[in-house]
Amino acid sequence: MLYFDYSATTPMSETALKAYIHAARHYYGNSQSLHHDGEEADNVLQLCRNSLMQLLNVPHHSIYFTGSGSEANFLTIVSIALASIHKGKHIIYLETEHHSVKQALHYLKRFGFTSTAIPLNSVGKVVKSQLEKSIKHDTSMAIIGHASSELGTIQDLGHLSWLLKKHDILLVSDCVQSFGKTEIPFESLDAFTLSSHKIYGPKGLGVAILRNTVQWQPFLTGTSHEFGFRAGTVDIPAIVAFTEAAEEITANQVKEEKRLKQLQALLISLVLTQDKLFVLEGDRLNRLPFHIALRRIGMEGQLLMLECKRKGIAISTSSACRAHFSEPPASLLAIGRSITEAHEFIRITFGQQTTEEDIHTLSQALLEISATYKEDLHGEIKEIVGRRTP
Structure with missing residues:
Protein backbone atom coordinates (compact mmCIF):
# COMPACT_ATOMS: atom_id res chain seq x y z
CA MET A 1 0.00 0.00 0.00
CA ASN A 252 18.78 16.38 6.98
CA GLN A 253 16.00 18.94 7.46
CA VAL A 254 17.02 21.56 4.88
CA LYS A 255 17.63 19.06 2.09
CA GLU A 256 14.51 17.00 2.84
CA GLU A 257 12.28 20.07 3.16
CA LYS A 258 13.31 21.14 -0.33
CA ARG A 259 12.56 17.68 -1.74
CA LEU A 260 9.16 17.50 0.00
CA LYS A 261 8.19 20.94 -1.29
CA GLN A 262 8.94 19.76 -4.83
CA LEU A 263 6.69 16.72 -4.34
CA GLN A 264 4.02 18.95 -2.85
CA ALA A 265 4.11 21.35 -5.80
CA LEU A 266 4.02 18.43 -8.23
CA LEU A 267 0.90 16.88 -6.70
CA ILE A 268 -0.91 20.23 -6.51
CA SER A 269 -0.09 20.89 -10.16
CA LEU A 270 -1.12 17.44 -11.36
CA VAL A 271 -4.46 17.42 -9.56
CA LEU A 272 -5.66 21.02 -9.45
CA THR A 273 -4.85 21.86 -13.06
CA GLN A 274 -6.68 18.82 -14.43
CA ASP A 275 -9.75 18.73 -12.19
CA LYS A 276 -11.24 22.06 -11.13
CA LEU A 277 -13.48 20.31 -8.58
CA PHE A 278 -10.46 19.88 -6.30
CA VAL A 279 -9.80 22.82 -3.97
CA LEU A 280 -6.63 23.43 -1.93
CA GLU A 281 -7.28 24.44 1.69
CA GLY A 282 -4.89 26.26 4.01
CA ASP A 283 -2.16 28.71 3.11
CA ARG A 284 -0.70 27.84 -0.29
CA LEU A 285 2.79 29.15 0.55
CA ASN A 286 3.15 29.17 4.35
CA ARG A 287 2.34 25.54 4.92
CA LEU A 288 4.02 22.34 6.05
CA PRO A 289 6.24 21.11 3.19
CA PHE A 290 4.90 17.55 3.32
CA HIS A 291 1.22 18.42 3.67
CA ILE A 292 -1.70 18.96 1.27
CA ALA A 293 -5.26 19.69 2.42
CA LEU A 294 -7.86 19.19 -0.29
CA ARG A 295 -11.59 19.23 -0.86
CA ARG A 296 -13.27 17.56 -3.79
CA ILE A 297 -16.40 19.63 -4.29
CA GLY A 298 -19.56 17.54 -4.12
CA MET A 299 -17.85 14.38 -2.85
CA GLU A 300 -17.55 13.17 0.73
CA GLY A 301 -13.95 12.94 1.92
CA GLN A 302 -14.73 9.57 3.52
CA LEU A 303 -15.85 8.21 0.15
CA LEU A 304 -12.73 9.48 -1.59
CA MET A 305 -10.57 7.98 1.15
CA LEU A 306 -12.28 4.57 0.84
CA GLU A 307 -11.92 4.60 -2.95
CA CYS A 308 -8.20 5.33 -2.52
CA LYS A 309 -8.00 2.45 -0.05
CA ARG A 310 -9.44 0.13 -2.71
CA LYS A 311 -6.60 1.21 -4.98
CA GLY A 312 -4.01 0.46 -2.29
CA ILE A 313 -3.46 4.07 -1.25
CA ALA A 314 -3.66 5.40 2.32
CA ILE A 315 -4.85 8.98 2.88
CA SER A 316 -6.93 10.49 5.71
CA THR A 317 -9.90 12.76 6.30
CA SER A 318 -8.84 14.36 9.60
CA SER A 319 -6.43 14.14 12.49
CA ALA A 320 -6.00 10.46 13.39
CA CYS A 321 -7.07 11.20 16.98
CA ARG A 322 -10.54 12.14 15.65
CA ALA A 323 -10.75 9.74 12.69
CA HIS A 324 -13.55 7.60 14.17
CA PHE A 325 -15.81 10.55 14.97
CA SER A 326 -18.42 11.57 12.41
CA GLU A 327 -18.33 15.32 12.96
CA PRO A 328 -16.51 17.40 10.31
CA PRO A 329 -12.96 18.68 10.97
CA ALA A 330 -13.14 21.69 13.31
CA SER A 331 -10.31 23.35 11.37
CA LEU A 332 -12.48 23.67 8.27
CA LEU A 333 -15.37 25.16 10.23
CA ALA A 334 -12.96 27.58 11.94
CA ILE A 335 -11.99 29.11 8.58
CA GLY A 336 -15.57 29.60 7.46
CA ARG A 337 -16.33 26.43 5.55
CA SER A 338 -19.85 25.00 5.77
CA ILE A 339 -20.51 21.60 7.34
CA THR A 340 -21.00 20.15 3.85
CA GLU A 341 -17.71 21.62 2.63
CA ALA A 342 -15.89 20.39 5.76
CA HIS A 343 -17.12 16.85 5.09
CA GLU A 344 -15.44 17.03 1.66
CA PHE A 345 -12.01 17.34 3.26
CA ILE A 346 -9.08 14.94 2.71
CA ARG A 347 -5.51 15.19 3.98
CA ILE A 348 -2.49 13.93 2.06
CA THR A 349 0.89 13.88 3.82
CA PHE A 350 4.14 12.30 2.68
CA GLY A 351 7.63 11.71 4.00
CA GLN A 352 11.04 10.14 3.59
CA GLN A 353 9.80 7.05 1.76
CA THR A 354 7.63 8.99 -0.73
CA THR A 355 8.92 9.15 -4.31
CA GLU A 356 7.97 11.18 -7.36
CA GLU A 357 6.53 7.99 -8.87
CA ASP A 358 4.26 7.66 -5.82
CA ILE A 359 2.98 11.20 -6.39
CA HIS A 360 2.10 10.39 -10.01
CA THR A 361 0.29 7.22 -8.90
CA LEU A 362 -1.70 9.13 -6.30
CA SER A 363 -2.63 11.96 -8.64
CA GLN A 364 -3.83 9.52 -11.27
CA ALA A 365 -5.93 7.70 -8.67
CA LEU A 366 -7.53 10.92 -7.41
CA LEU A 367 -8.39 12.05 -10.93
CA GLU A 368 -9.82 8.64 -11.87
CA ILE A 369 -11.97 8.47 -8.75
CA SER A 370 -13.23 12.00 -9.29
CA ALA A 371 -14.07 11.30 -12.94
CA THR A 372 -15.85 8.03 -12.09
CA TYR A 373 -17.87 9.76 -9.39
CA LYS A 374 -18.96 12.46 -11.85
CA GLU A 375 -20.03 9.82 -14.37
CA ASP A 376 -21.93 7.78 -11.76
CA LEU A 377 -23.64 10.87 -10.41
CA HIS A 378 -24.58 12.02 -13.91
CA GLY A 379 -26.03 8.61 -14.68
CA GLU A 380 -28.01 8.61 -11.46
CA ILE A 381 -29.45 12.04 -12.25
CA LYS A 382 -30.43 10.87 -15.75
CA GLU A 383 -32.14 7.82 -14.25
CA ILE A 384 -34.12 9.93 -11.80
CA VAL A 385 -35.12 12.37 -14.53
CA GLY A 386 -36.12 9.45 -16.76
CA ARG A 387 -38.40 8.00 -14.08
CA ARG A 388 -40.10 11.37 -13.69
CA THR A 389 -40.70 11.81 -17.45
CA PRO A 390 -44.38 11.09 -18.26
Whole structure:
Protein backbone atom coordinates (compact mmCIF):
# COMPACT_ATOMS: atom_id res chain seq x y z
CA MET A 1 0.00 0.00 0.00
CA LEU A 2 1.20 3.52 -0.82
CA TYR A 3 1.29 5.49 2.43
CA PHE A 4 0.24 9.16 2.45
CA ASP A 5 -0.62 9.66 6.13
CA TYR A 6 2.67 10.82 7.65
CA SER A 7 0.87 13.44 9.77
CA ALA A 8 -0.80 10.57 11.64
CA THR A 9 2.42 8.63 12.21
CA THR A 10 5.71 7.69 10.58
CA PRO A 11 7.56 4.36 10.33
CA MET A 12 10.56 4.05 12.61
CA SER A 13 13.85 4.79 10.92
CA GLU A 14 16.57 2.14 10.91
CA THR A 15 18.74 4.40 13.05
CA ALA A 16 16.02 4.81 15.68
CA LEU A 17 15.13 1.12 15.60
CA LYS A 18 18.73 -0.01 16.13
CA ALA A 19 19.14 2.49 18.96
CA TYR A 20 15.93 1.25 20.59
CA ILE A 21 16.97 -2.40 20.44
CA HIS A 22 20.45 -1.66 21.82
CA ALA A 23 19.08 0.43 24.70
CA ALA A 24 16.39 -2.13 25.53
CA ARG A 25 19.03 -4.86 25.79
CA HIS A 26 21.63 -2.96 27.77
CA TYR A 27 19.91 -0.16 29.73
CA TYR A 28 16.82 -1.79 31.18
CA GLY A 29 17.28 -0.44 34.71
CA ASN A 30 14.94 2.05 36.35
CA SER A 31 16.63 5.45 36.16
CA GLN A 32 15.48 6.21 39.74
CA SER A 33 17.07 3.06 41.21
CA LEU A 34 20.27 3.54 43.21
CA HIS A 35 22.03 0.36 42.10
CA HIS A 36 24.45 0.03 39.17
CA ASP A 37 21.81 -0.78 36.52
CA GLY A 38 19.73 2.20 37.66
CA GLU A 39 22.72 4.51 37.52
CA GLU A 40 23.57 3.32 34.00
CA ALA A 41 20.02 3.99 32.85
CA ASP A 42 20.08 7.43 34.48
CA ASN A 43 23.40 8.26 32.79
CA VAL A 44 21.90 7.40 29.39
CA LEU A 45 18.83 9.49 30.21
CA GLN A 46 20.99 12.50 31.04
CA LEU A 47 23.05 12.04 27.86
CA CYS A 48 19.84 12.11 25.82
CA ARG A 49 18.63 15.16 27.69
CA ASN A 50 21.93 16.92 27.03
CA SER A 51 21.78 16.06 23.31
CA LEU A 52 18.27 17.48 23.03
CA MET A 53 19.31 20.51 25.06
CA GLN A 54 21.92 21.35 22.42
CA LEU A 55 19.62 20.46 19.53
CA LEU A 56 16.76 22.67 20.77
CA ASN A 57 18.96 25.30 22.44
CA VAL A 58 17.09 25.05 25.74
CA PRO A 59 18.33 24.50 29.33
CA HIS A 60 18.84 20.94 30.58
CA HIS A 61 16.10 21.04 33.22
CA SER A 62 13.47 22.40 30.83
CA ILE A 63 13.01 19.05 29.03
CA TYR A 64 10.35 16.66 30.34
CA PHE A 65 9.61 13.28 28.76
CA THR A 66 5.97 12.18 28.63
CA GLY A 67 3.95 9.26 27.29
CA SER A 68 2.83 11.02 24.09
CA GLY A 69 2.51 14.37 22.35
CA SER A 70 -1.11 14.52 23.55
CA GLU A 71 -0.04 14.03 27.16
CA ALA A 72 2.71 16.61 26.71
CA ASN A 73 0.11 19.13 25.53
CA PHE A 74 -2.26 18.38 28.40
CA LEU A 75 0.37 18.44 31.15
CA THR A 76 2.07 21.56 29.80
CA ILE A 77 -1.12 23.60 29.57
CA VAL A 78 -2.61 22.44 32.87
CA SER A 79 0.65 22.69 34.84
CA ILE A 80 1.37 26.24 33.64
CA ALA A 81 -2.24 27.40 34.04
CA LEU A 82 -2.51 26.18 37.63
CA ALA A 83 0.74 27.93 38.53
CA SER A 84 -0.42 31.15 36.84
CA ILE A 85 -3.82 31.57 38.48
CA HIS A 86 -2.59 34.74 40.16
CA LYS A 87 -1.96 36.26 36.69
CA GLY A 88 -5.42 35.43 35.38
CA LYS A 89 -7.77 32.63 34.39
CA HIS A 90 -8.31 33.47 30.74
CA ILE A 91 -6.61 31.54 27.93
CA ILE A 92 -6.69 32.21 24.19
CA TYR A 93 -6.22 29.45 21.63
CA LEU A 94 -6.93 28.38 18.05
CA GLU A 95 -9.85 26.22 16.92
CA THR A 96 -7.34 24.43 14.69
CA GLU A 97 -5.48 23.06 17.73
CA HIS A 98 -5.09 19.34 18.39
CA HIS A 99 -7.88 17.74 20.42
CA SER A 100 -5.56 17.27 23.41
CA VAL A 101 -5.28 21.06 23.73
CA LYS A 102 -9.05 21.41 23.88
CA GLN A 103 -9.23 18.59 26.43
CA ALA A 104 -6.83 20.52 28.67
CA LEU A 105 -8.93 23.68 28.36
CA HIS A 106 -12.07 21.70 29.21
CA TYR A 107 -10.34 20.27 32.30
CA LEU A 108 -9.32 23.75 33.47
CA LYS A 109 -12.96 24.89 33.52
CA ARG A 110 -13.36 23.17 36.89
CA PHE A 111 -10.85 25.68 38.30
CA GLY A 112 -12.72 28.66 36.90
CA PHE A 113 -10.66 29.14 33.72
CA THR A 114 -12.28 30.49 30.57
CA SER A 115 -11.00 30.42 27.01
CA THR A 116 -11.48 32.33 23.77
CA ALA A 117 -10.79 31.04 20.26
CA ILE A 118 -8.81 33.53 18.19
CA PRO A 119 -10.59 34.14 14.84
CA LEU A 120 -8.65 32.96 11.79
CA ASN A 121 -8.62 34.17 8.20
CA SER A 122 -9.78 32.01 5.30
CA VAL A 123 -6.49 30.08 5.08
CA GLY A 124 -6.20 29.46 8.83
CA LYS A 125 -3.70 32.14 9.82
CA VAL A 126 -3.89 34.32 12.92
CA VAL A 127 -4.44 37.99 12.08
CA LYS A 128 -2.67 40.35 14.49
CA SER A 129 -5.70 42.60 14.97
CA GLN A 130 -7.90 39.61 15.83
CA LEU A 131 -5.32 38.35 18.31
CA GLU A 132 -5.31 41.73 20.06
CA LYS A 133 -9.13 41.74 20.25
CA SER A 134 -9.07 38.30 21.92
CA ILE A 135 -6.81 39.47 24.77
CA LYS A 136 -8.53 40.34 28.06
CA HIS A 137 -7.19 41.91 31.23
CA ASP A 138 -6.84 38.46 32.84
CA THR A 139 -5.35 36.57 29.86
CA SER A 140 -2.38 34.58 31.13
CA MET A 141 -1.63 32.18 28.28
CA ALA A 142 -1.91 31.91 24.49
CA ILE A 143 -1.90 28.46 22.90
CA ILE A 144 -0.94 28.74 19.24
CA GLY A 145 0.21 25.60 17.45
CA HIS A 146 3.03 26.16 15.00
CA ALA A 147 1.18 24.29 12.26
CA SER A 148 -2.29 22.80 11.92
CA SER A 149 -2.31 19.04 11.43
CA GLU A 150 -5.40 19.33 9.23
CA LEU A 151 -4.89 22.55 7.27
CA GLY A 152 -1.08 22.49 7.23
CA THR A 153 -0.94 26.29 7.69
CA ILE A 154 2.12 27.58 9.56
CA GLN A 155 1.71 30.43 12.05
CA ASP A 156 4.21 33.28 12.34
CA LEU A 157 5.06 32.60 15.97
CA GLY A 158 7.94 35.09 16.07
CA HIS A 159 5.67 37.95 15.08
CA LEU A 160 2.84 36.85 17.39
CA SER A 161 5.19 36.33 20.32
CA TRP A 162 6.31 39.95 20.19
CA LEU A 163 2.71 41.12 20.62
CA LEU A 164 1.96 38.67 23.43
CA LYS A 165 5.07 39.62 25.39
CA LYS A 166 3.85 43.23 25.45
CA HIS A 167 0.86 41.96 27.44
CA ASP A 168 2.93 39.59 29.62
CA ILE A 169 1.15 36.56 28.13
CA LEU A 170 2.93 33.20 27.91
CA LEU A 171 3.08 31.57 24.47
CA VAL A 172 2.65 27.78 24.41
CA SER A 173 2.94 25.96 21.07
CA ASP A 174 2.25 22.46 19.83
CA CYS A 175 5.18 21.83 17.45
CA VAL A 176 4.45 18.15 16.91
CA GLN A 177 3.70 18.46 13.18
CA SER A 178 6.51 20.85 12.28
CA PHE A 179 9.51 19.66 14.30
CA GLY A 180 12.21 18.29 12.03
CA LYS A 181 10.25 19.28 8.93
CA THR A 182 10.63 23.07 8.84
CA GLU A 183 12.24 25.86 10.85
CA ILE A 184 10.66 26.68 14.23
CA PRO A 185 11.39 29.91 16.18
CA PHE A 186 12.00 28.12 19.47
CA GLU A 187 13.44 31.28 21.01
CA SER A 188 10.00 32.93 20.78
CA LEU A 189 8.25 30.19 22.76
CA ASP A 190 7.80 29.92 26.52
CA ALA A 191 6.81 26.26 26.22
CA PHE A 192 6.35 23.79 23.38
CA THR A 193 5.69 20.12 22.75
CA LEU A 194 7.07 17.41 20.45
CA SER A 195 6.20 13.81 19.59
CA SER A 196 8.54 10.95 18.79
CA HIS A 197 6.45 8.98 16.29
CA LYS A 198 6.00 12.01 14.01
CA ILE A 199 9.74 12.07 13.26
CA TYR A 200 10.44 8.36 12.62
CA GLY A 201 10.89 7.51 16.29
CA PRO A 202 8.90 5.06 18.45
CA LYS A 203 5.31 5.61 19.54
CA GLY A 204 4.45 6.28 23.18
CA LEU A 205 6.86 9.15 23.78
CA GLY A 206 6.31 12.88 23.86
CA VAL A 207 8.42 15.80 25.06
CA ALA A 208 7.34 18.93 26.89
CA ILE A 209 9.77 21.85 26.99
CA LEU A 210 9.09 24.53 29.58
CA ARG A 211 11.67 27.26 29.90
CA ASN A 212 13.17 27.82 33.35
CA THR A 213 11.46 31.22 33.52
CA VAL A 214 8.03 29.55 33.35
CA GLN A 215 6.40 28.52 36.61
CA TRP A 216 4.47 25.26 36.68
CA GLN A 217 2.54 23.17 39.17
CA PRO A 218 2.53 19.37 38.81
CA PHE A 219 -0.71 17.76 37.67
CA LEU A 220 -0.06 14.90 40.11
CA THR A 221 1.73 15.78 43.33
CA GLY A 222 4.35 13.65 45.04
CA THR A 223 5.94 12.19 41.91
CA SER A 224 9.70 11.75 41.58
CA HIS A 225 10.22 11.11 37.86
CA GLU A 226 10.94 13.92 35.41
CA PHE A 227 11.54 16.45 38.20
CA GLY A 228 7.98 15.87 39.39
CA PHE A 229 6.40 16.89 36.07
CA ARG A 230 5.04 13.42 35.25
CA ALA A 231 4.52 10.21 37.18
CA GLY A 232 5.75 6.86 35.89
CA THR A 233 9.04 5.18 35.05
CA VAL A 234 10.60 6.77 31.98
CA ASP A 235 11.06 4.65 28.86
CA ILE A 236 14.83 4.75 28.33
CA PRO A 237 14.88 2.80 25.02
CA ALA A 238 12.19 5.08 23.53
CA ILE A 239 14.04 8.20 24.70
CA VAL A 240 17.30 6.94 23.17
CA ALA A 241 15.55 6.13 19.88
CA PHE A 242 13.76 9.49 19.84
CA THR A 243 17.02 11.34 20.43
CA GLU A 244 18.64 9.49 17.52
CA ALA A 245 15.62 10.22 15.31
CA ALA A 246 15.63 13.90 16.30
CA GLU A 247 19.33 14.30 15.51
CA GLU A 248 18.93 12.47 12.20
CA ILE A 249 15.88 14.38 10.97
CA THR A 250 17.24 17.81 11.92
CA ALA A 251 20.60 17.07 10.27
CA ASN A 252 18.78 16.38 6.98
CA GLN A 253 16.00 18.94 7.46
CA VAL A 254 17.02 21.56 4.88
CA LYS A 255 17.63 19.06 2.09
CA GLU A 256 14.51 17.00 2.84
CA GLU A 257 12.28 20.07 3.16
CA LYS A 258 13.31 21.14 -0.33
CA ARG A 259 12.56 17.68 -1.74
CA LEU A 260 9.16 17.50 0.00
CA LYS A 261 8.19 20.94 -1.29
CA GLN A 262 8.94 19.76 -4.83
CA LEU A 263 6.69 16.72 -4.34
CA GLN A 264 4.02 18.95 -2.85
CA ALA A 265 4.11 21.35 -5.80
CA LEU A 266 4.02 18.43 -8.23
CA LEU A 267 0.90 16.88 -6.70
CA ILE A 268 -0.91 20.23 -6.51
CA SER A 269 -0.09 20.89 -10.16
CA LEU A 270 -1.12 17.44 -11.36
CA VAL A 271 -4.46 17.42 -9.56
CA LEU A 272 -5.66 21.02 -9.45
CA THR A 273 -4.85 21.86 -13.06
CA GLN A 274 -6.68 18.82 -14.43
CA ASP A 275 -9.75 18.73 -12.19
CA LYS A 276 -11.24 22.06 -11.13
CA LEU A 277 -13.48 20.31 -8.58
CA PHE A 278 -10.46 19.88 -6.30
CA VAL A 279 -9.80 22.82 -3.97
CA LEU A 280 -6.63 23.43 -1.93
CA GLU A 281 -7.28 24.44 1.69
CA GLY A 282 -4.89 26.26 4.01
CA ASP A 283 -2.16 28.71 3.11
CA ARG A 284 -0.70 27.84 -0.29
CA LEU A 285 2.79 29.15 0.55
CA ASN A 286 3.15 29.17 4.35
CA ARG A 287 2.34 25.54 4.92
CA LEU A 288 4.02 22.34 6.05
CA PRO A 289 6.24 21.11 3.19
CA PHE A 290 4.90 17.55 3.32
CA HIS A 291 1.22 18.42 3.67
CA ILE A 292 -1.70 18.96 1.27
CA ALA A 293 -5.26 19.69 2.42
CA LEU A 294 -7.86 19.19 -0.29
CA ARG A 295 -11.59 19.23 -0.86
CA ARG A 296 -13.27 17.56 -3.79
CA ILE A 297 -16.40 19.63 -4.29
CA GLY A 298 -19.56 17.54 -4.12
CA MET A 299 -17.85 14.38 -2.85
CA GLU A 300 -17.55 13.17 0.73
CA GLY A 301 -13.95 12.94 1.92
CA GLN A 302 -14.73 9.57 3.52
CA LEU A 303 -15.85 8.21 0.15
CA LEU A 304 -12.73 9.48 -1.59
CA MET A 305 -10.57 7.98 1.15
CA LEU A 306 -12.28 4.57 0.84
CA GLU A 307 -11.92 4.60 -2.95
CA CYS A 308 -8.20 5.33 -2.52
CA LYS A 309 -8.00 2.45 -0.05
CA ARG A 310 -9.44 0.13 -2.71
CA LYS A 311 -6.60 1.21 -4.98
CA GLY A 312 -4.01 0.46 -2.29
CA ILE A 313 -3.46 4.07 -1.25
CA ALA A 314 -3.66 5.40 2.32
CA ILE A 315 -4.85 8.98 2.88
CA SER A 316 -6.93 10.49 5.71
CA THR A 317 -9.90 12.76 6.30
CA SER A 318 -8.84 14.36 9.60
CA SER A 319 -6.43 14.14 12.49
CA ALA A 320 -6.00 10.46 13.39
CA CYS A 321 -7.07 11.20 16.98
CA ARG A 322 -10.54 12.14 15.65
CA ALA A 323 -10.75 9.74 12.69
CA HIS A 324 -13.55 7.60 14.17
CA PHE A 325 -15.81 10.55 14.97
CA SER A 326 -18.42 11.57 12.41
CA GLU A 327 -18.33 15.32 12.96
CA PRO A 328 -16.51 17.40 10.31
CA PRO A 329 -12.96 18.68 10.97
CA ALA A 330 -13.14 21.69 13.31
CA SER A 331 -10.31 23.35 11.37
CA LEU A 332 -12.48 23.67 8.27
CA LEU A 333 -15.37 25.16 10.23
CA ALA A 334 -12.96 27.58 11.94
CA ILE A 335 -11.99 29.11 8.58
CA GLY A 336 -15.57 29.60 7.46
CA ARG A 337 -16.33 26.43 5.55
CA SER A 338 -19.85 25.00 5.77
CA ILE A 339 -20.51 21.60 7.34
CA THR A 340 -21.00 20.15 3.85
CA GLU A 341 -17.71 21.62 2.63
CA ALA A 342 -15.89 20.39 5.76
CA HIS A 343 -17.12 16.85 5.09
CA GLU A 344 -15.44 17.03 1.66
CA PHE A 345 -12.01 17.34 3.26
CA ILE A 346 -9.08 14.94 2.71
CA ARG A 347 -5.51 15.19 3.98
CA ILE A 348 -2.49 13.93 2.06
CA THR A 349 0.89 13.88 3.82
CA PHE A 350 4.14 12.30 2.68
CA GLY A 351 7.63 11.71 4.00
CA GLN A 352 11.04 10.14 3.59
CA GLN A 353 9.80 7.05 1.76
CA THR A 354 7.63 8.99 -0.73
CA THR A 355 8.92 9.15 -4.31
CA GLU A 356 7.97 11.18 -7.36
CA GLU A 357 6.53 7.99 -8.87
CA ASP A 358 4.26 7.66 -5.82
CA ILE A 359 2.98 11.20 -6.39
CA HIS A 360 2.10 10.39 -10.01
CA THR A 361 0.29 7.22 -8.90
CA LEU A 362 -1.70 9.13 -6.30
CA SER A 363 -2.63 11.96 -8.64
CA GLN A 364 -3.83 9.52 -11.27
CA ALA A 365 -5.93 7.70 -8.67
CA LEU A 366 -7.53 10.92 -7.41
CA LEU A 367 -8.39 12.05 -10.93
CA GLU A 368 -9.82 8.64 -11.87
CA ILE A 369 -11.97 8.47 -8.75
CA SER A 370 -13.23 12.00 -9.29
CA ALA A 371 -14.07 11.30 -12.94
CA THR A 372 -15.85 8.03 -12.09
CA TYR A 373 -17.87 9.76 -9.39
CA LYS A 374 -18.96 12.46 -11.85
CA GLU A 375 -20.03 9.82 -14.37
CA ASP A 376 -21.93 7.78 -11.76
CA LEU A 377 -23.64 10.87 -10.41
CA HIS A 378 -24.58 12.02 -13.91
CA GLY A 379 -26.03 8.61 -14.68
CA GLU A 380 -28.01 8.61 -11.46
CA ILE A 381 -29.45 12.04 -12.25
CA LYS A 382 -30.43 10.87 -15.75
CA GLU A 383 -32.14 7.82 -14.25
CA ILE A 384 -34.12 9.93 -11.80
CA VAL A 385 -35.12 12.37 -14.53
CA GLY A 386 -36.12 9.45 -16.76
CA ARG A 387 -38.40 8.00 -14.08
CA ARG A 388 -40.10 11.37 -13.69
CA THR A 389 -40.70 11.81 -17.45
CA PRO A 390 -44.38 11.09 -18.26
